[in-house]
Amino acid sequence: MKGAPDISWLALASCFLLLLIPLAVTAKLRLGLTRDLLVAVCRMTLQLILAGFYLGYLFKWNHPGMNLAWLAVMLVAASGSVLYNSALRWSTFIIPAFLALALATLGIVLYLNAFVVRLENLFEARYLIVLGGMLLGNCLSANIISASRFYQAIDHNRSAYESRLGNGAPLNVALRPYMKESLTAALRPGIAAMMTMGLVSLPGMMTGQMLGGSDPGVAIKYQIAIMIAIFTCTTLSISLFLLFTRRVCFDPQGNLRTHLVLKPK
Amino acid sequence: MPAPTIQLQDTVFGHLGTPIVGPVNLTISPGDKLLLEGPSGCGKTSLLRGILGFLNKLQGSYQIDNEEISPPAIWHLRQQAGYISQELQLGTGSVRDWLKESLPPTREMHETDLSRFQLTKAVLEQSLEDLSRGERQRLAVIAMLAREPQLYLLDEVTSALNESLRNLVVSHIARTEATVLVVSHDAIWKGCEAFRSYALPVTS
Numbered sequence: 326m327k328g329a330p331d332i333s334w335l336a337l338a339s340c341f342l343l344l345l346i347p348l349a350v351t352a353k354l355r356l357g358l359t360r361d362l363l364v365a366v367c368r369m370t371l372q373l374i375l376a377g378f379y380l381g382y383l384f385k386w387n388h389p390g391m392n393l394a395w396l397a398v399m400l401v402a403a404s405g406s407v408l409y410n411s412a413l414r415w416s417t418f419i420i421p422a423f424l425a426l427a428l429a430t431l432g433i434v435l436y437l438n439a440f441v442v443r444l445e446n447l448f449e450a451r452y453l454i455v456l457g458g459m460l461l462g463n464c465l466s467a468n469i470i471s472a473s474r475f476y477q478a479i480d481h482n483r484s485a486y487e488s489r490l491g492n493g494a495p496l497n498v499a500l501r502p503y504m505k506e507s508l509t510a511a512l513r514p515g516i517a518a519m520m521t522m523g524l525v526s527l528p529g530m531m532t533g534q535m536l537g538g539s540d541p542g543v544a545i546k547y548q549i550a551i552m553i554a555i556f557t558c559t560t561l562s563i564s565l566f567l568l569f570t571r572r573v574c575f576d577p578q579g580n581l582r583t584h585l586v587l588k589p590k
Numbered sequence: 591m592p593a594p595t596i597q598l599q600d601t602v603f604g605h606l607g608t609p610i611v612g613p614v615n616l617t618i619s620p621g622d623k624l625l626l627e628g629p630s631g632c633g634k635t636s637l638l639r640g641i642l643g644f645l646n647k648l649q650g651s652y653q654i655d656n657e658e659i660s661p662p663a664i665w666h667l668r669q670q671a672g673y674i675s676q677e678l679q680l681g682t683g684s685v686r687d688w689l690k691e692s693l694p695p696t697r698e699m700h701e702t703d704l705s706r707f708q709l710t711k712a713v714l715e716q717s718l719e720d721l722s723r724g725e726r727q728r729l730a731v732i733a734m735l736a737r738e739p740q741l742y743l744l745d746e747v748t749s750a751l752n753e754s755l756r757n758l759v760v761s762h763i764a765r766t767e768a769t770v771l772v773v774s775h776d777a778i779w780k781g782c783e784a785f786r787s788y789a790l791p792v793t794s
Contacts, residue, residue: 484678484679485679487639487642487673487675488674488675488730490644491642491644491671492668492671492673492733492737492739494668495665498691502681502682502683577661578643578644578664578665579643580643
C-alpha cells in the first residue's frame with residue numbers, strides 16, 4: 326500500500342491561515358468564542374503531535390502487553406471524561422464506567438481482529454489501538470447521554486417511579502420506561518448516521534483510507550465493519566454500564582440513592 | 591391472601607438520617623379503614639411513603655404480621671398494595687402501553703372499565719402527557735382497582751374527580767374487605783361510616 330504524500334510542516338502551517346475566517350466571524354459577531362477557539366486549536370495540534378509521536382513508537386515496538394496497556398490508558402481517560410461531562414458522581418461511577426467501556430471495546434475489537442480483518446496477531450497495534458480508540462471515541466457521548474438521562478429521569482419523576490413500585494412492579498419492570506428512554510436517546514444518533522452514510526456524509530475513516538491510497542472498494546468494507554462495530558459497542562457498553570451501576574445506585578428497597586448518584590446541584 | 595397487619599410503634603420515617611414523620615403509634619388490622627388527619631405538612635403523605643418503604647425507618651419499630659420490616663417484606667407488601675400518590679405522575683408514553691403494564695397480567699382491559707369512569711376508548715391512543723389531571727386520576731384508579739389490592743394507600747385520590755365519580759370510588763373502596771389508608775381534604779371520606787379518623791401527631 327502506498328501511503329499518502331507527506332505534508333511539509335510549512336505547508337501545514339499554511340492551513341492555519343484558514344482559521345482567519347472563523348476568527349473573523351467570531352470577532353465580528355462577538356460570539357465570545359475567540360479564546361476557547363484558540364485554546365482548542367492549540368490543544369488539538371499539540372495533542373495530535375504527541376499522538377503521532379507515541380503511535381509511531383507503539384507501531385514500531387508492537388508489543389501486545391504495551392498495546393493493551395495503552396488501550397487501558399485510553400479507557401481511563403474515556404471513562405473519566407464521560408463522568409466529568411455528566412451529572413453523575415465520579416466516585417460511584419468511575420469503576421463501573423471503566424469496566425463497561427473496557428469489556429465492550431475489547432470484546433468488539435478482538436472480534437473484528439479475529440473474524441473480520443482476520444489478523445494473526447490479535448493484539449497488533451495498528452488495529453487494536455486504532456480501532457479501539459475509534460470505538461471509544463464514538464461510544465463516549467452516547468454513554469454520557471444515556472447514563473445521565475437514566476438516573477436523572479428517575480430522580481425527576483420520583484413520584485411516577487414510586488407509583489409503579491407501590492403498585493407491585495418489580496424493580497426491572499419499574500425501571501423499564503427509563504431504560505427505554507435513555508437507550509433510545511443514546512442509540513438514535515447512531516441509527517440516523519447509518520441512514521445517511523455515503524449519501525450526505527463521507528465518513529472520516531473511509532476518507533482517510535482513500536487519502537492513504539486504499540482502493541474505495543476496500544475502504545467501504547472497513548467502513549461498513551466499523552459502523553456496525555460502533556453501534557454494537559455503544560449498545561453493549563451502555564447496557565453493561567447500567568447493569569453494573571444498578572446494585573450501587575438503588576437501595577435494597579428499590580429507592581434511588583440520589584446522594585450517591587447525582588452531583589450536588 | 592389476607593390483608594397484612596401493620597404495627598407502628600414510636601416509628602420515625604426519614605431520609606438519610608433526617609426525620610420526616612413520626613413518632614407514630616398505630617396498629618392497622620386487616621380490613622381497617624383509616625382516614626389520616628392533621629394539618630398540612632404534618633407528614634400524612636410521608637407516612638404512606640414510609641409504609642411502602644420509600645422512606646427509611648429511623649427509629650422505633652415497624653412490623654408487618656408481627657415481623658420487623660425487611661426489604662423482602664417491603665417488596666411483598668407492595669405486591670399487595672394499591673397506591674395512588676397526590677402528584678399523579680404516571681410517566682410518559684401511550685396510555686395503551688401504560689395500562690398494559692399497570693394491569694395484572696391475567697386481566698385484560700375492558701371497555702366497561704373505561705366507560706364506568708366516563709372515559710372512551712379514544713383515550714387509549716393518547717399519550718400520558720396530554721391527559722388532564724382528572725383523566726390521569728381516573729386511569730390510575732382503574733388500574734389500581736383491577737389489581738384488587740389488599741391494602742389501599744390513597745393520597746388525595748378524589749381531588750380531580752366529579753361528584754358522581756367520587757361517590758363511585760368512595761363507595762367501592764368502603765365496601766371492600768381490604769385495608770385502606772386515606773389522606774384527603776375531601777369531606778366525602780369523613781362522611782363515610784366505614785372510616786375512622788386517625789390524627790397524626792404534629793412534630794416539631
